[in-house]
Amino acid sequence: MLILAIESSCDDTAAAVLDPDFRVRSSIISSQNEIHARFGGIVPELASRRHIEMVRPVVDEALSKAGVCLDDIDLIAATQGPGLVGSLLVGFTFAKSLALVRDLPCVGVDHMAAHLLSCLLEERRPSFPYTALIVSGGNTSLFSVTSPLDFQRLGRTRDDAAGEAFDKVAKMLDLGYPGGPVISELARKGDPKAIRFPRARLGEDSLDFSFSGLKTSVATYIDKQRKQEKDLALHDICASFQEAVVEVLVDKTLAATRATAHKSVVIGGGVAANPRLRELLQNRCADQGIELFMPSICYCTDNAAMIGVAGYHQYLAGREVSADSDAYSRSPLN
Numbered sequence: 001m002l003i004l005a006i007e008s009s010c011d012d013t014a015a016a017v018l019d020p021d022f023r024v025r026s027s028i029i030s031s032q033n034e035i036h037a038r039f040g041g042i043v044p045e046l047a048s049r050r051h052i053e054m055v056r057p058v059v060d061e062a063l064s065k066a067g068v069c070l071d072d073i074d075l076i077a078a079t080q081g082p083g084l085v086g087s088l089l090v091g092f093t094f095a096k097s098l099a100l101v102r103d104l105p106c107v108g109v110d111h112m113a114a115h116l117l118s119c120l121l122e123e124r125r126p127s128f129p130y131t132a133l134i135v136s137g138g139n140t141s142l143f144s145v146t147s148p149l150d151f152q153r154l155g156r157t158r159d160d161a162a163g164e165a166f167d168k169v170a171k172m173l174d175l176g177y178p179g180g181p182v183i184s185e186l187a188r189k190g191d192p193k194a195i196r197f198p199r200a201r202l203g204e205d206s207l208d209f210s211f212s213g214l215k216t217s218v219a220t221y222i223d224k225q226r227k228q229e230k231d232l233a234l235h236d237i238c239a240s241f242q243e244a245v246v247e248v249l250v251d252k253t254l255a256a257t258r259a260t261a262h263k264s265v266v267i268g269g270g271v272a273a274n275p276r277l278r279e280l281l282q283n284r285c286a287d288q289g290i291e292l293f294m295p296s297i298c299y300c301t302d303n304a305a306m307i308g309v310a311g312y313h314q315y316l317a318g319r320e321v322s323a324d325s326d327a328y329s330r331s332p333l334n
């Protein structure tokens, strides 16, 4: 059996071919970063237009790289939500049409669920249950995952997502979009203790996050430095900001793990590619005897392979979509 998976929830058009053991035969991602970089964020209309241009060539490339053709595909999975509806509709409608024409089963996948299961693409896989941190440009949430189909939210951001904070701080510093990779690179040469930016804890037992105060604090600091005509200590600002984000993410993930009494922690989403987050989480989990599972960098940011994993479980549960199933912008999981 082979699964063809398609992802188009935001600004990347992606397709993958994988088998039910989740061995990835191909995973193709066409990034739109260049299109959106000059706007400092994603322009939804441009994103959906680009998906229309790219979905067919990306699917063709995924098939050809896997050395198969459509006749070899047994199941089609596509992201149904959440995300930009215009973008989602391109991939989801393409998948449903293909399934209809080829008389194949088709499943709609929740993008959050896919991030929550992305570690199943690795050779070393977590067993259920586990506590998961999903941290991306659109989400920062903690979940208890008890099976490939059962996710209970434990906490979420009350304002900005962590990735959004990275992107906005990068915009303040004229570093382009997306901000996470460039900030984490500059942070390598900075002092994380140089500037004490605030950490929002939101009460002793809260598993919610808030990053808007931190973002304002960075903006105020930059403003003050500019008004005083001081040179910006770019590396130190990046390292100090990143440390403030990462410390809260790690503290709350471990607090969630204590609350669930799970033995394993999983992370996913674009910010899970952050080297400092991976390092601190690794150290803290090791100290506390908790097993940590992190997807490879290529499966942290948006990709279709993880859609295939979640899609296969949907299929096993008999949750196929019909031709008139619609895309959705907000996840019921969140």
Ligand code: KG4
Binding pocket: 010, 135, 136, 137, 138, 139, 162, 163, 164, 166, 167, 178, 179, 180, 181, 184, 269, 270, 271, 272, 273, 274, 275, 300, 301, 302
């Ligand atoms: O999961 P993703 O590809 O897209 C969605 O948000 O749906 O995540 C993209 C986000 C962006 O905000 C980007 O700045 C952030 O992930 N990101 C990072 C890093 N790489 C990507 N943030 C911090 N450090 C990184 N190395």
